[in-house]
Amino acid sequence: MSNVLNVEETLGKLTLAQKIKLLGGLDVWHTEPVPEAGVPSMRFSDGPNGVRGTRFFNGVPASCFPSSTGLGSSFDVELAAKVGGTLADEARAKSAHVLLAPTVNIQRSPLGGRSFESFSEDPHLNGTIAAAYINGLQAKGVSATIKHYVANDQEFERFSISSDLSERALREIYLKPFQIAIKGSDPWALMSSYNRVNGVHVSEDKRLLDDVLRKVWGWKGLVMSDWTGVYSTTQSLLAGLDIEMPGPPVMRGKALDRALQAGKIFPSDIDARARKVLELVQRAQASGIPFDGPEASIDTPEVRQTLRTAAADATVLLKNDNKLLPLKADVKTIAVMGPNAKATMISGGGSASLTPTYAVSPLEGITTAAKEIGAKVKYTPGAYTTKYHPLLDPYIRQLDGTPGALMEFWNDSPTSDFLTLQPNFEKPVAGCAWSTPTSSSYCFMADGIDETEVNLACWIRYSTTFTPDEDGDWEFGINITGKANLFLDDKLVVDLSTVESRGDSWFGLGTADVKASVAGLKAGQSYRIELRLNNADFVSQGVPFTCRGGIRIGALRKIDPQGAINDAVELAKNSDVAIVVVGLNHDWESEGFDRADLELPGLSNGLVSAVLKANPRTIIVNQSGAPVTMPWIGEAATLIQAFYGGNELGNGLADIIFGKVNPSGKLSLTFPKRLEDVPSYPSYGDKGQEHGKILYNEGIFVGYRGYEVKNLEPLFPFGYGLSYSQFQYSSLEASSVSEAAELTVTFKITNISTVDGREVAQVYIADPVSSLPRAVKELKGFAKVLIKAGETEAVSVKLDREAFGFYDDRQSSWVAEKGKFEILVGSSSTDIKLKTEVELEKTITWTGL
Structure with missing residues (x-):
């Protein structure tokens, strides 16, 4: 294609300064272009269950798919591929070349704030679903970004915490889903994690980013940082981190110039990283997705x-x-x-x-x-259970009847008493620098605002009408960044301009969520809402990214807690x-x-x-x-x-x-009966840290x-789920194990009910005699099969050496020891229907994929 750059030719034409420019982002969602060399700016977008586009504030609406734990629970590789393909269509509609997904971190504890973002606690299921998702996405020309590499499974002190674990646990559990997905799909990009692993930040860990990822696994894609997840200049570059995100870069740019002058790095090191950026640009150009294109939704x-x-x-x-x-x-x-x-x-x-x-x-x-x-x-x-009251979004309209609210911005206070001035809702305040409608009462103003018109420190008015759907007393809750007052029908409801109320909202830089009641609201009647805010206090705190702060307004009809339960009864x-x-x-x-x-x-x-x-x-x-x-x-x-x-x-x-x-x-x-039964307990989160370290005491x-x-009965086991059909398993056979440790497992499933249904058959391997402690059994294959009522389907699952192996850190290699192994087929990890035995005639070892 004539419009697709030649990587080596382009690299040869670029100046050293231009190459350095490529190694840091342009802004939050774009890479640096070099127009004079034909290098465009790529667009990135979050996230695992949808394509948000380039804006948090007033973002273009998108399709939201089920959380990854839900998609993982489908055990459906065809569905995962279809979801990936649909997300690719939406990425194209938003002119995004790179989707920052999927997430394959292992759920070490269900307490993890981002547990819902990954597919499973099991490496095989996690990596297999991820591979299908990636294949569906990249088949349509959109790059996947598998993340967060690696052992990034808690939010507490996530930028600095060290995940301290054995090499065996790292290889068998935490690296394994990345390894499986890379082998099965070849993602074009990978995101390094915030945390340290055994004391070294992953973004500057040469062993993980170069030795394991590129040399042992042979992966050839681009490594980007998590956002603000680069903490060094020389170390991250030499470790193999290609691009620092977001931009403008903090640890690169002029800092790389200084490192070059000092001889800490060499032009060849810059070339190695710039080459990876250009290779991804080449893929983006080949996709046909426009650069700096428009953003649209797909709703068909x-x-x-x-x-x-x-x-x-x-x-x-x-x-x-x-x-x-x-x-x-x-x-x-x-x-x-x-x-x-x-x-x-x-x-x-x-x-x-x-x-x-x-x-x-x-x-x-x-x-x-x-x-x-x-x-x-x-x-x-x-009952109610929200930490913050539900957003006003279903209930708000502008004066002209358009859903949402109007936001106005001033660079200088339009009046000396702007925050406390009694509102005149229908009269504009003079001197507005810029205004925009918004559909939500949640406004994270990190983007989406005309920076040529509005200063970082500014005054803001949010105005709308609120129409409740139920009679009664309503309670409003707001949290903001800076100082603000909330008015309802010209009456002050919440004072955050004279009352100090620091809290944990907005990354710990905002106020507490302050609540106030308004009595006797009527369903169907419209009430004027106005919030006036000055963000100077927020901006002065030195936010690590460009942001004008945030507004969150929620409301719900007040209920008597016990009375509400009585009504439900x-x-x-x-x-x-x-x-x-x-x-x-x-x-x-x-x-x-x-x-x-x-x-x-x-x-x-x-x-x-x-x-x-x-x-x-x-x-x-x-x-x-x-x-x-x-x-x-x-x-x-x-x-x-x-x-x-x-x-x-x-x-x-x-x-x-x-x-x-x-x-x-x-x-x-696995659903536990109690927190104390979770294998990682108590070594997790703020209560489990030991001076900046989390010890992975449970190992594999x-x-x-x-x-x-431990022979602990969970509330519900891994792999468990019911159907309106009933299934019967039979006729288990396993082929002999080849010299490469490959075999095929076959069995039959009969639907003995009157309802067509799909069954997820799971194949586990047990190694009764091993030189190292092993799990009682491990998932190594599965198949989802549609079986009509009264009919029987033959199921075939192929296994390879990975099904038998464990990691031996003494040899720095994988080992499948000769001997007998049990093949277990079941409808869950605890409901084993069929068993047989196979024998591996000789021990084999390997290191790569």
């Missing part, structure tokens, strides 16, 4: 169906003791309640968050499906079926912090217990990215794990409940491996 019937399919397949049926599900036409009244019923908790927080093109709540999905069988739905909240008693939707949300699971415990927040457990007593025909739906404890589990006959389901969360859930989709998901994570016994070696 085909995309909506893919989102809906993914939401249903990411749902796991955990209990159906009384065969209440699927709901049938004899159900006439359905009570829906719970803190996650009306809200649309589509994703965890942080890098995964985005503005969705649309979103369907569980209540909406259930209500629509109920109409089709002639059932009526009644709703009551029952009465509604449940008078309904044929009750559905209680509880769980977590992005206030509790997010980048930037870890969870303090595994409990459901607020009065969730009390609500569940009370409703279960009132109506045994109750369906409990838990929505969380990672496990929670369930003290009421003995009383619950029907339980669904919904994860964060993306745009189509509500419809996907309803499809399972009403039987349009036969559930086929299996847990990609992570996830189900840890429960099985």
Whole structure:
């Protein structure tokens, strides 16, 4: 292609200064161009479950797919590839060449704030789903960025913490999903992690970035830093880190000039890194995606169906003791309640968050499906569990009726008493430098503002009308950066201009979330809201990135906590079926912090217990990215794990409940009975750190491996999930093991029910006699098979030397020892249906992929 640069020719033409320029970002989402040499600026975008584009503030809406733990629980490589392909289409629509995904960090503990971003606690499942996702993405010309390399599994002190672990655990558990994904898909980019591994920051660890990644594995892609995750100039360059993000660079640029002058690095070192940047530019040019192009959304019937399919397949049926599900036409009244019923908790927080093109709540999905069988739905909240009140977004409109609000910016205070001035809502304040509409009451102003018009330190007015959907007293909650006042119908509701209220919002640079009640609001009546803010205090703190601060305004109708539970009980008693939707949300699971415990927040457990007593025909739906404890589990006959389901969360859930989709998901994570049973406990997070280090005391016994070696019964085991079908396994056979340690396992599955269904058959390997301690068994293969009612399908799973091997750090190699191995086939890690034995005739060793 004539428009695609020749890497070596271009490298030869570039000056040293131009090469150095390539090694740091231009801004938050773009690489540095060199137009005179034909090198354009590539565009990056978050994240694992959607393509946000280049803006946090007023971002172009995007499709949100289920969280990675949900996608992992589908055990469906075809679905993962389709999700990757759909994300590639959206990346093209947003002119993004590189998607910062997927995340394959192992969930060492369910407390991890970003646990929902990775596919599984098991390396094989994690890496296999990631490979399919990457192949789907890159087949359409969009680069994947596999992340965060490596052992980046907690948010506490994430920039400095050292993950201290054995070489064997590093290789077998934490590096393994990267290794599997690279072997199965060849991602074009990789992101180094913030943390240290055994005392060395990964972004400057030559052993990990060069010796293992490039030399042993033979990978040839680009290594970028996590955002602000470079802490050195010379060390990171020599280690093999190609580009520092975001830009402008802090550790490169002029700092590299100085290092060259000092002889700490040489022009050849610069060439090696610049070459990798140019190679990715070459791929971007070949993709045909425009450079500095427009950003658009894709919202078609085909995309909506893919989102809906993914939401249903990411749902796991955990209990159906009384065969209440699927709901049938004899159900006439359905009570829906719970803190996650009306809200649309589509994703965890942080890098995964985005503005969705649309979103369907569980209540909406259930209500629509109920109409089709002639059932009526009644709703009551029952309990609230948000750390911050839900955003105003569904309830706000500008004066002209357009959804959202108007934001105005001034470079100088338009009045001496701007913050406290009694509002005149319909009269513009003089001297506005720039204004923009916004669709949300969450405004992270790191981008999306005309920097040629608006100073970094500025005055801001956010104005809208608020129309509640329920009569009653409403409580507003706000947190901001700087000083501000919130007015409702010209009356001061929250004073953050004269009252000091420092908190942990906005990366610890904002206020506490301050709440205030307003009595007697009427459903359908519009009320004027105005927030006036000055961000000077925020800017003066020296924020490490360009940002004008943040505004978050939420509200909910006040309820009496016990009265709300009583209302839910009465509604449940008078309904044929009750559905209680509880769980977590992005206030509790997010980048930037870890969870303090595994409990459901607020009065969730009390609500569940009370409703279960009132109506045994109750369906409990838990929505969380990672496990929670369930003290009421003995009383619950029907339980669904919904994860964060993306745009189509509500419809996907309803499809399972009403039987349009036969559930086929299996847990990609072990659900513990209590935090103390988690293998990493107590060496995790702020309570487990030892002077900046976290000791991985459990070694290789992570996830189900840890429960099985200690003979601990979990709440729900890894790989577990029910169906509306019943399956019978038979006829297990294994071919003889070849000299290369390859074999094929075959067996049959019969659907002995009257319902077509899909089954996830899991193949585990056990090594009864080994020179090193090994897990009781390890997942080494799986297959998802559609089996029609009454029919039998033959299943074949191929295994290779990886199925038998362990890492021997004495030899710095993988070893598969000769001897007998057990082949275990089951429907979960604890429900083994078939067993056989194979023999490896001689020991083999290897080092590469």
